Amino acid sequence: MISKTCGYAIRAIVLLNEHPGEKLGVVQIAEQLGIPQHFLSKVLKDLAKHQLISSVKGPHGGYFSNQTTPNASLIDIIHVIDGLGVLNKCFLGKDRCSQTNPCPLHNEFEKSRQYLFEVFRNRTISQLNLSDAHNLI
Amino acid sequence: MISKTCGYAIRAIVLLNEHPGEKLGVVQIAEQLGIPQHFLSKVLKDLAKHQLISSVKGPHGGYFSNQTTPNASLIDIIHVIDGLGVLNKCFLGKDRCSQTNPCPLHNEFEKSRQYLFEVFRNRTISQLNLSDAHNLI
DNA sequence: TTAATTAAAGATAAAAGGGTCTTTTATTCT
DNA sequence: AGAATAAAAGACCCTTTTATCTTTAATTAA
Numbered sequence: 177m178i179s180k181t182c183g184y185a186i187r188a189i190v191l192l193n194e195h196p197g198e199k200l201g202v203v204q205i206a207e208q209l210g211i212p213q214h215f216l217s218k219v220l221k222d223l224a225k226h227q228l229i230s231s232v233k234g235p236h237g238g239y240f241s242n243q244t245t246p247n248a249s250l251i252d253i254i255h256v257i258d259g260l261g262v263l264n265k266c267f268l269g270k271d272r273c274s275q276t277n278p279c280p281l282h283n284e285f286e287k288s289r290q291y292l293f294e295v296f297r298n299r300t301i302s303q304l305n306l307s308d309a310h311n312l313i
Numbered sequence: 314m315i316s317k318t319c320g321y322a323i324r325a326i327v328l329l330n331e332h333p334g335e336k337l338g339v340v341q342i343a344e345q346l347g348i349p350q351h352f353l354s355k356v357l358k359d360l361a362k363h364q365l366i367s368s369v370k371g372p373h374g375g376y377f378s379n380q381t382t383p384n385a386s387l388i389d390i391i392h393v394i395d396g397l398g399v400l401n402k403c404f405l406g407k408d409r410c411s412q413t414n415p416c417p418l419h420n421e422f423e424k425s426r427q428y429l430f431e432v433f434r435n436r437t438i439s440q441l442n443l444s445d446a447h448n449l450i
Numbered sequence: 451t452t453a454a455t456t457a458a459a460g461a462t463a464a465a466a467g468g469g470t471c472t473t474t475t476a477t478t479c480t
Numbered sequence: 481a482g483a484a485t486a487a488a489a490g491a492c493c494c495t496t497t498t499a500t501c502t503t504t505a506a507t508t509a510a
Contacts, residue, residue: 177314180498183405183416190417201456210408212499221458234507235455250418268320271347279320280327280441281387284432288425295421304417317468338486352469358488371477372485 177265177292182257184211185219186304189253192229192241193301199238219257226256246302254296263293314402314429319394321348322356323441326390329366329378330438336375356394363393383439391433400430 187209206213224231230242266273267285324346343350357376361368367379403410404422
């Protein structure tokens with residue numbers, strides 16, 4: 177449903193939020209999370225463009241959490257990375273799937289979608305954390 | 314989570330099951346469901362290879378439901394088309410995501426996965442039906 | 451003000467998922 | 481037997497997603 181790219185974004189922003197006041201470089205984040213460096217670079221750039229995180233270039237630069245970071249919801253991130261459309265897509269890939277023109281599993285999936293939507297809407301970054309294990313990959 | 318291809322398979326097998334004792338050609342099914350014909354052809358072939366449906370070649374041939382069709386579970390279909398691996402994949406795309414090494418949303422997602430797993434395990438083809446609407450696409 | 455550093459941006463490429471087209475094989479009917 | 485029909489099989493292509501590599505621009509420190 178949500179893309180791998182969006183998963184990268186969520187894990188990265190959670191990491192940044194766990195290090196308030198600290199600047200982390202792309203290389204650093206990528207290594208800790210096991211994400212391709214240059215690919216992550218674009219993801220972080222997008223998050224920064226939408227003010228979900230901040231960045232400074234140059235020596236001792238990097239990405240860091242700002243005021244909005246901890247209170248950002250997962251929906252905010254999904255919105256930036258995937259677009260909100262992904263949350264309504266039929267799990268069976270039926271192009272036009274709705275209450276009046278449902279796929280064979282519409283009701284079952286709807287329940288699941290609604291649950292996930294609430295999670296994405298309610299959970300903020302500050303409520304999440306990476307694994308306590310050292311292996312963040 | 315489950316592929317668009319698997320969605321095609323499920324919708325097609327439900328359609329066949331709704332026409333017991335009747336042979337339907339690929340073209341017919343593809344048109345009714347709005348699925349690319351030749352692509353669907355491969356999907357049906359795979360379902361037939363695993364005996365979830367049957368087929369006969371030649372004039373008046375086509376695909377049709379057999380004894381196992383109505384009692385097949387969604388898991389059976391997912392198994393053939395996507396492989397059961399798709400049901401365990403982390404929604405954030407984290408490569409190694411587990412209880413001991415969880416992604417930031419592991420518990421939330423686990424709940425959703427378990428619910429869907431039960432649906433896929435319990436629902437049989439005969440319990441499903443296509444939209445009553447004429448527009449099956 | 452120059453060198454070093456790091457994010458930003460852009461160009462390309464690899465991989466995966468879907469989709470199309472053509473040929474082959476089995477079956478049925480004349 | 482031959483023609484017609486429909487699934488099976490195979491080759492190929494397109495699009496999207498993910499990944500890599502290179503260049504540019506901003507910032508800092510010496």
